[in-house]
Amino acid sequence: MSAGTMLLRITSAATVLLACTALGFGQHTAFDLEGHVVDPLAHSSKVVVLVFLRRDCPVSGRYAPVIQQISKAYAGRARFWLVYPDKSDSAQEIRKYLTEYGYHLAALRDPEHTLVKLGRAQITPEVAVFDRSHRLVYDGRIDNWYADLGRARPAPTTHELEEAIQAAFAGKPVHRSEVRGVGCYISDLE
Amino acid sequence: MLHLRPGINSWLRDAGWTVILSLAAGAVATLSGKPARQASSAATPAEQVTFNHDVAPIIFHSCSTCHRPGEAAPFSLLNYSDVKKHARQIVDVTQSRAMPPWLPQPQKLKFADELRLSDAEIRMIQRWVEQGEIEGNPADVPAQPKFVEGWRLGKPDLVLTANKPLTLPPSGTDTYWNFIFPVPIQQTRWVKAIEIRPGDKRYVHHANILVDREGSSRQRETEPGAGFGGMEIRIESQVFDPDSHLLFWKPGTVPYVEPEGMALRLDKGTDLILNTHLQPSGKPEVIQPSIGIYFTTHPATKLPMLLQLENDAKLDIPPGQKDFVVTDEFLLPIDVDLLAIYPHAHYLGKDIQALATLPNGTTETLIHIPQWNLNWQAVYRYAEPVRLPKGTRVSLRYVYDNSEENPLNPSHPPARVRGGNRSSDEMCHLWLQVLPVNFDPARGDPRMLLQEALARHNVEKNPADFEAHYNLAAMLQSKEKIEAAIHEYQLAVGLRPDDAAANNALGAALVAANHPEQAVQYLRAALKARPDYFDGHYNLGFALAGQNDFAGAAEQFRLASRLQPQDANVEANLGAALAQLGDFPAARSHFLRALQIDPNQPIVKENLDALQKEMNSH
Numbered sequence: 001m002s003a004g005t006m007l008l009r010i011t012s013a014a015t016v017l018l019a020c021t022a023l024g025f026g027q028h029t030a031f032d033l034e035g036h037v038v039d040p041l042a043h044s045s046k047v048v049v050l051v052f053l054r055r056d057c058p059v060s061g062r063y064a065p066v067i068q069q070i071s072k073a074y075a076g077r078a079r080f081w082l083v084y085p086d087k088s089d090s091a092q093e094i095r096k097y098l099t100e101y102g103y104h105l106a107a108l109r110d111p112e113h114t115l116v117k118l119g120r121a122q123i124t125p126e127v128a129v130f131d132r133s134h135r136l137v138y139d140g141r142i143d144n145w146y147a148d149l150g151r152a153r154p155a156p157t158t159h160e161l162e163e164a165i166q167a168a169f170a171g172k173p174v175h176r177s178e179v180r181g182v183g184c185y186i187s188d189l190e
Numbered sequence: 191m192l193h194l195r196p197g198i199n200s201w202l203r204d205a206g207w208t209v210i211l212s213l214a215a216g217a218v219a220t221l222s223g224k225p226a227r228q229a230s231s232a233a234t235p236a237e238q239v240t241f242n243h244d245v246a247p248i249i250f251h252s253c254s255t256c257h258r259p260g261e262a263a264p265f266s267l268l269n270y271s272d273v274k275k276h277a278r279q280i281v282d283v284t285q286s287r288a289m290p291p292w293l294p295q296p297q298k299l300k301f302a303d304e305l306r307l308s309d310a311e312i313r314m315i316q317r318w319v320e321q322g323e324i325e326g327n328p329a330d331v332p333a334q335p336k337f338v339e340g341w342r343l344g345k346p347d348l349v350l351t352a353n354k355p356l357t358l359p360p361s362g363t364d365t366y367w368n369f370i371f372p373v374p375i376q377q378t379r380w381v382k383a384i385e386i387r388p389g390d391k392r393y394v395h396h397a398n399i400l401v402d403r404e405g406s407s408r409q410r411e412t413e414p415g416a417g418f419g420g421m422e423i424r425i426e427s428q429v430f431d432p433d434s435h436l437l438f439w440k441p442g443t444v445p446y447v448e449p450e451g452m453a454l455r456l457d458k459g460t461d462l463i464l465n466t467h468l469q470p471s472g473k474p475e476v477i478q479p480s481i482g483i484y485f486t487t488h489p490a491t492k493l494p495m496l497l498q499l500e501n502d503a504k505l506d507i508p509p510g511q512k513d514f515v516v517t518d519e520f521l522l523p524i525d526v527d528l529l530a531i532y533p534h535a536h537y538l539g540k541d542i543q544a545l546a547t548l549p550n551g552t553t554e555t556l557i558h559i560p561q562w563n564l565n566w567q568a569v570y571r572y573a574e575p576v577r578l579p580k581g582t583r584v585s586l587r588y589v590y591d592n593s594e595e596n597p598l599n600p601s602h603p604p605a606r607v608r609g610g611n612r613s614s615d616e617m618c619h620l621w622l623q624v625l626p627v628n629f630d631p632a633r634g635d636p637r638m639l640l641q642e643a644l645a646r647h648n649v650e651k652n653p654a655d656f657e658a659h660y661n662l663a664a665m666l667q668s669k670e671k672i673e674a675a676i677h678e679y680q681l682a683v684g685l686r687p688d689d690a691a692a693n694n695a696l697g698a699a700l701v702a703a704n705h706p707e708q709a710v711q712y713l714r715a716a717l718k719a720r721p722d723y724f725d726g727h728y729n730l731g732f733a734l735a736g737q738n739d740f741a742g743a744a745e746q747f748r749l750a751s752r753l754q755p756q757d758a759n760v761e762a763n764l765g766a767a768l769a770q771l772g773d774f775p776a777a778r779s780h781f782l783r784a785l786q787i788d789p790n791q792p793i794v795k796e797n798l799d800a801l802q803k804e805m806n807s808h
Contacts (some may be wrong), residue, residue, distance in 0.1 A: 056275070058264035058392075064472035065361035101473045102360065147597030149279075150288045150565060154363055154537075157602050185278040 059183035087111035138164030146182035240326020262441030346482030353415030355478035380453035386439035389477035399437035422611035502609030509604035519585035526624035527575035690720035706736030
């Protein structure tokens with residue numbers, strides 16, 4: 001191991017963390033709707049966005065057009081995955097949900113919460129943004145549409161997900177205020 | 191020989207999407223074997239809390255009514271695994287009191303069907319989660335609540351379904367839509383309950399029914415049955431028929447059966463207008479509401495009335511202002527029982543309070559909502575009627591937050607907001623359902639005294655209040671104080687020179703005061719504003735006939751007849767005008783047509799006989 005590599009590892013904690021998580025993929029895995037094991041960060045030099053959703057979460061539902069629209073705006077440069085962390089969700093149920101809500105995005109089942117841990121998600125809907133070198137650069141809410149459960153603004157006035165995607169493109173640090181989403185706890189599924 | 195039906199005028203009701211209901215707002219379902227609330231099962235912090243013993247009774251009583259398949263809530267809470275899947279969320283929303291949705295603070299005057307958890311119940315749920323969400327002994331769990339499927343009150347006597355469904359887009363702002371339900375009855379019927387099935391309950395935030403006895407809402411449809419948009423609507427009525435019932439639906443609402451003697455009158459030709467507040471879900475939704483009507487053979491013997499306190503004229507809220515206060519107060523001119531209360535503001539409303547100061551000086555809180563939320567607005571019915579004697583001062587105090595800190599603020603950055611009907615405008619309304627008591631029936635309808643006191647109060651409070659002048663005029667006219675009525679109608683027309691209803695009413699009042707020559711200009715103004723205005727054509731025909739312009743009168747009655755071919759009075763008057771013009775055969779056919787529509791018209795028979803004699807003598 002050269003000194004240069006050492007230096008890189010020391011200065012980039014997130015990379016180390018990611019490397020560890022990736023190593024763990026053998027035991028804890030996410031699946032596509034055909035049942036194949038999928039690592040959404042593998043084989044991609046694009047910015048990756050994981051969107052965590054619960055089918056039984058009304059806030060997740062209301063965000064569908066927003067998520068679809070943002071993913072379209074960055075198509076080709078950022079790869080979006082919808083992640084369903086409820087282990088009781090079947091592939092068929094998720095397919096039905098995708099059709100109903102007009103999604104054209106790939107979906108993953110994450111029954112072991114591998115991706116939840118990787119993206120540090122706590123609530124649905126939340127997002128995790130990884131830059132081209134697969135560093136987690138942002139995790140948290142999509143925007144501030146919801147002030148609280150039952151109290152939505154007429155329209156969001158901050159746009160954290162889009163800012164994070166643009167920062168990831170530019171290789172700039174993301175201003176992280178650690179604001180969690182408003183919606184449903186992922187930990188309630190454990 | 192010309193006998194004409196008197197002129198027509200209308201009462202305006204600022205139906206303000208607020209008005210007329212007969213459904214209770216209470217949210218506790220029809221539970222059979224409803225579990226007792228036993229949150230105080232006196233577990234000390236050291237004791238183990240289990241779902242079966244401690245949490246299930248709370249959930250079954252206060253959550254499952256809506257949190258079950260087919261109901262308004264987004265997921266079910268019917269058993270241990272349902273609740274466990276949302277456990278931390280339930281802790282959060284009960285602690286913030288976002289759930290169950292019950293806005294008023296506890297107070298001395300109790301509401302029916304209060305859906306408020308006690309502090310002990312909230313702590314119990316929290317402790318259960320902290321202790322690891324233990325299921326507990328299966329023997330401890332109360333029976334799962336049983337719910338009535340389908341129509342809650344059984345098969346309705348009459349089911350009306352919206353003609354045309356509304357497709358709600360997947361995204362965008364909240365939608366306010368009105369569905370019109372013509373009621374197919376041939377004679378007056380009495381209604382003891384109306385059940386509203388708003389379509390898919392998950393997307394309808396609330397709905398209420400307005401009673402439109404004159405078909406005045408139909409003109410807002412682009413085509414019959416299409417419905418129309420709008421948050422607040424205005425209903426016109428030709429007779430003193432104050433709104434009296436609060437017909438309201440929100441998630442969890444159980445249809446309210448009116449006590450005997452308080453039935454709602456439905457006449458032939460009445461439309462029920464279902465005003466709905468819809469919220470996009472993320473996917474397209476098709477909303478097709480229906481209404482179930484339950485009749486009774488007992489006509490109304492008790493006549494309640496909806497009293498509206500309001501002060502929209504004072505709503506001029508500068509951007510950024512956090513605590514903008516609006517007040518109004520009203521001195522009751524008679525003894526009443528207060529049955530229900532319905533506060534209404536839009537998205538800037540924050541703290542909403544209403545008080546009653548009795549003549550003996552004591553003050554009671556009628557309602558206090560410290561954190562208003564339009565999405566959970568409701569009608570609140572008192573557990574017992576609240577006696578408010580004559581001389582009681584009812585007051586409201588609403589506080590509005592037009593700052594950036596109010597997340598529901600429709601404008602970002604905040605903008606100046608005034609009173610108005612759009613959801614981005616504000617409102618300051620409080621409806622009280624009151625039943626006059628201790629009155630002498632010989633002295634007339636006690637509701638007239640309430641209505642007049644209210645109209646005078648509103649005119650004094652706000653000389654620019656169009657509806658107050660209009661309704662005061664209608665009140666004076668019904669008391670045959672015609673010159674005073676004309677004065678008030680003139681003030682109303684001065685405020686809204688293009689208002690069809692006000693111009694028509696002024697014209698009708700002038701005709702009634704034997705000034706048909708003065709009436710014509712206002713009736714023409716009414717028809718300019720609304721060319722297909724039946725009342726306007728009818729009254730103009732009447733006014734022209736009063737000036738012996740029978741050709742002009744016949745033309746107007748013909749136009750009226752085209753708009754309402756089944757109106758016997760129009761046919762009779764058209765016949766009379768044609769007779770005056772010497773066109774006897776045409777006159778005769780219209781008289782016969784009038785009698786065909788309604789055989790019981792002595793005046794028409796008299797006219798027909800006179801015409802026959804006239805024709806025979808030639």
